[in-house]
Amino acid sequence: MILIQLTLIQVDFGDGIAVSYVNLSSMEDGIKHVYHNVGIFRVTVQVDNSLGSDSAVLYLHVTCPLEHVHLSLPFVTTKNKEVNATAVLWPSQVGTLTYVWWYGNNTEPLITLEGSISFRFTSEGMNTITVQVSAGNAILQDTKTIAVYEEFRSLRLSFSPNLDDYNPDIPEWRRDISRVIKKSLVEATGVPGQHILVAVLPGLRTAAELFVLPYQDLTRENKRSAEDLEQVSELLIHKLNQNSVHFELKPGVQILVHAAHLTAAPLVDLTPAHSGSAMLMLLSVVFVGLAVFVIYKFKRRVALPSPPSPSTQPGDSSLRLQRARHATPPSTPKRGSAGAQFAI
Numbered sequence: 001m002i003l004i005q006l007t008l009i010q011v012d013f014g015d016g017i018a019v020s021y022v023n024l025s026s027m028e029d030g031i032k033h034v035y036h037n038v039g040i041f042r043v044t045v046q047v048d049n050s051l052g053s054d055s056a057v058l059y060l061h062v063t064c065p066l067e068h069v070h071l072s073l074p075f076v077t078t079k080n081k082e083v084n085a086t087a088v089l090w091p092s093q094v095g096t097l098t099y100v101w102w103y104g105n106n107t108e109p110l111i112t113l114e115g116s117i118s119f120r121f122t123s124e125g126m127n128t129i130t131v132q133v134s135a136g137n138a139i140l141q142d143t144k145t146i147a148v149y150e151e152f153r154s155l156r157l158s159f160s161p162n163l164d165d166y167n168p169d170i171p172e173w174r175r176d177i178s179r180v181i182k183k184s185l186v187e188a189t190g191v192p193g194q195h196i197l198v199a200v201l202p203g204l205r206t207a208a209e210l211f212v213l214p215y216q217d218l219t220r221e222n223k224r225s226a227e228d229l230e231q232v233s234e235l236l237i238h239k240l241n242q243n244s245v246h247f248e249l250k251p252g253v254q255i256l257v258h259a260a261h262l263t264a265a266p267l268v269d270l271t272p273a274h275s276g277s278a279m280l281m282l283l284s285v286v287f288v289g290l291a292v293f294v295i296y297k298f299k300r301r302v303a304l305p306s307p308p309s310p311s312t313q314p315g316d317s318s319l320r321l322q323r324a325r326h327a328t329p330p331s332t333p334k335r336g337s338a339g340a341q342f343a344i
Contacts, residue, residue, distance in 0.1 A: 007049040014041030014060070035062045038095045063095045066135040070171075071142040073129060075199040076152055076211045079121060083146070086116040087131045100132040121148040147197065153212040153233045156260040157181070157198075157240075163206045163255050174200040181208060181257060184247040189239045195232055207260065212236065 012018040013033050021031070035041065043058040066089060073085040087099060101110040101117055104127055110117060121127060125148055132141040167173065182198040185191065197211040212233050237259055239245055245257040 007047065010046040010048075012044045014043050035060075038062050038064045038093045063136060064091055064093065066094045066097075066133060066138050066140055067091065069131065069133050069140040069142045071129060071131050071144045073144055073146055075209065076147045076149065076154070076197065076213070077121065078152070079124060079148060079150055082118050082120055084116060084118050085129055085131070087133055087142070089115070089133065094135050096135075098134040100134070102130040102132075103127065121146075124148050124150060147211075147213065149214055151229070152214065153229050155210040155212070155233065155236065155240075157208040157210050157257055158260040159206050159208075159258075160254075160256045161205075162253065163249065164204050166249060166253070167204060167206050169202060169204065174202070178208065180247050184245050184257065185210070185236065185239075188245045189235055191232055191235065210236065 007023055009021040011031060015035060039062060041060045043060050046055045047053060068090040070088040072088050077083050099112045099115060103119060127146050127148060128143060129146060130141060130143040132139055178198045178200045182196050185196055186193050195213055197213055198208055200208045212229055214229060240259040243256055247255055249255050
């Protein structure tokens with residue numbers, strides 16, 4: 001009689017998956033498991049048979065190679081405004097990383113363990129931001145340029161739907177199309193190229209941001225004012241609304257550029273704020289209403305007859321009351337007149 005030796009192997013991989021094996025025929029290749037996330041996992045093995053039992057624990061550090069780094073930050077900002085820069089990674093979960101930031105005129109980098117930083121620029125000009133991400137033995141980096149001005153205007157652009165069919169959503173394509181759009185705007189409006197910056201945004205549907213920038217002439221004496229920015233913005237909006245801006249993506253494929261929003265506004269602060277003129281008008285209406293109410297109460301009080309004094313003769317009292325009856329009553333506002341006053 002042959003006795004079959006039963007051996008039970010239980011494995012917990014530490015990521016929520018546990019398996020059991022009974023009488024494995026061969027252990028030459030070991031037990032295989034695929035981890036879908038990075039991290040440190042506690043792997044436990046329990047073996048039982050008729051001869052006894054045994055267990056083992058293993059801590060497994062799972063990493064993932066970093067493949068791509070994208071630096072996300074605004075294309076244009078204003079002086080002394082806080083700017084947020086974020087390093088976007090692919091894949092997003094890689095493990096322990098070190099970030100090295102170079103920005104402005106700093107001679108020493110900023111080293112962090114977080115993928116985002118905040119900073120300010122105190123002077124106008126073009127500034128280069130670079131982030132280096134270290135993951136194990138691999139180091140990847142990305143560099144972006146940000147323009148800093150005292151003020152600017154911006155306008156969201158949209159395109160013919162057929163442009164999405166040719167959008168691979170990669171940085172190189174967005175840079176090339178941005179240059180083509182800028183050239184089309186300059187040709188259609190006559191606005192100098194120094195006034196315009198176009199940035200195609202990631203993702204679908206295809207959209208872009210048009211920035212109207214101040215600039216100085218070659219002598220650096222005649223700097224464009226806020227009024228100039230408004231005039232240039234109005235001209236650009238006018239041409240876009242007339243469908244005058246378009247370009248040829250490839251032979252037979254025309255792309256129309258138009259304004260997604262009909263007003264150009266400075267992207268300085270998106271925090272909602274109350275309008276000073278609206279508050280002043282509201283206070284004016286309240287004061288007018290109070291004045292109408294006070295005048296009405298005062299006239300009514302003056303028109304009411306005063307009670308006769310004890311020393312007055314009966315005849316005088318009846319005469320005074322008769323005069324009061326025949327007196328013209330105060331003009332009482334019709335219902336809704338106060339509301340009409342407030343609505344002005």
